[in-house]
Amino acid sequence: MASVKNHDYQILPPSIWPLATAVSLFTMLFSAAHWFESMRANATLSAGAGHTFMIVAFVGFAVLIFSLYSWWASISREANAGEHTPVVRIGVRYSFMLFITSEVMVFGAFFWAFFKYALHPMAADGSFPLNYGVWPPEGVSTLNPWHLPLVNTILLVTSGAFCTWAHHAIVHNERRKAAIGLAVAIGLGWIFTMCQAYEYYEIVHGGEFSFSGNVYGAVFFMATGLHGAHVLIGSIFLLVCLIRLLRGAFTPKQHLGFEMAAWYWHFVDVVWLFLFVAVYIWGAGGSAH
Known part of the structure; x- marks a missing residue:
């Protein structure tokens, strides 16, 4: 028929x-x-x-x-x-891999800009002498990476661990544990977002640096702000998965939506680790306070 x-x-x-x-x-x-x-x-x-x-x-x-x-x-x-048959799920996984690859390219552009100016900083007149450039730029007081940035790192890595635990629970059909793991992962992600908003508030009102006026502030806010947007989107992604889980949508053999959310969340984790090491620690130079 x-x-x-x-x-x-x-x-x-x-x-x-x-x-x-x-x-x-x-x-x-x-x-x-x-x-x-x-x-x-x-x-x-x-x-x-x-x-x-x-x-x-x-x-x-x-x-x-x-x-x-x-x-x-x-x-x-x-x-x-x-x-979503097995063949369809394979296609969705490949397409999501390509999507994450495109996201890697986006963040790669900001890391490229950061390392370009950090390794070959401009002088005050905008030229690129090898001996007179200063990084971070003069007048910029960078953040102490071992205060709030370290707390944010612990929050996000712990959130990723609970997300993995929830995935493991779904595979073993332990729905209650999966719901708890997802709820904790989402809560930690939201706390991270609030901490980053507070960090931005302290930077702007403390006068350390701003978005305009120097390349350090521009790259810092673009890279960390874009990552913050991804954390917010990923938190919503996980929240939708939690709602679907509570409604009985996922099974041990078929939970494609949660897999995509977990991949996205782990990508966000990895990007933040690179930001923490490159921007907050290595890129701070000797001006961190």
Whole structure:
């Protein structure tokens, strides 16, 4: 019969959500860029246009969140309906590996910038003499890596350990232990986010350095801020997995959504370890306080 499925592949029905995600993401980024530019220009005409771009950017962000929620909800329904066969799961794993590889490239760009200027720092006039460049730049008082950065490292590594414990519990069909492990992993991730927000507050109000004015601050906030965004996204990813687990969605043999969340969370852990060693410890030089 034509309606009987006689293969292991998944044939997806037409969906509006990929297109809606792409359009809303482009709208948000395009409008945000013009909004920031109008703020920098600080002109009367630009201020009115900037207000419009600000509204469009937030509308694009709202549509983006709704589109992603609807898209991922449909994927969860497909998994619960048994559409994720072994062949499909292999394809999803490979695609997620490629996604994480692209994330490695993104963070690699910021590490490249950091090491470029740390190993060959600019002089005050913007030139690159071998003997006169100073790193960290003059006037920058970097953070003591053995205070709050070390606490954040312990929090995130411990969270990764509980995530692994939850995965092990799912494989052995110990759902209660898996739920506890996931809940603790999520809680530690949120504590990490709050600690990093406090760290940013202390940096800005303490006058150590800022986003503008020197390359150290720009690279620091871009790299650690991007990582912080990944921690927030990963925490939401794990929270969705916890909700699905409590609803009986995962089994010892089929828990693909949790596997992807765990991979993502461990990637976030590894990136932070590189940031901690490279930026907070090695890159601080002798100016840490």
